[in-house]
Amino acid sequence: MSGVKGAAAGRRSLKLLWWIPASPVVGFVIAELLVSETWPLWQVLPLGVLLAIPFVVGASCGLRAIRHGDPRGWIGLPLHVMFALLAVGMPISESLAG
Numbered sequence: 852m853s854g855v856k857g858a859a860a861g862r863r864s865l866k867l868l869w870w871i872p873a874s875p876v877v878g879f880v881i882a883e884l885l886v887s888e889t890w891p892l893w894q895v896l897p898l899g900v901l902l903a904i905p906f907v908v909g910a911s912c913g914l915r916a917i918r919h920g921d922p923r924g925w926i927g928l929p930l931h932v933m934f935a936l937l938a939v940g941m942p943i944s945e946s947l948a949g
Contacts, residue, residue, distance in 0.1 A: 857919025860912045864927030867909035871934055878902050878942070895946040899939035906935035 878898065886894045910931035916924030 857916045857921035861916035861921035861923030864909050864912035867905055870905040874902050890946040892946045895942040899942040902938040903935040906931045
């Protein structure tokens with residue numbers, strides 16, 4: 852039964868990789884609507900967290916897949932972790948640089 856859970860989590864982790872090309876577009880649209888021109892940190896931090904949520908879910912699915920023996924988790928986990936850090940870090944660095 853754990854193999855079925857691992858396979859489902861692995862597939863879910865890979866499906867959530869669609870968020871990689873979508874997140875910059877969504878981020879810029881949300882930033883255009885909600886963030887002022889000076890990019891204050893109090894506005895940017897929630898934006899980064901919002902953009903990172905699908906990556907965090909994908910990373911947890913990847914980890915769950917690995918724990919249940921599905922090798923697809925090894926694809927999703929590192930990619931999702933890397934992009935979650937970028938999703939939070941990029942807006943913050945833009946805020947601090949501006």
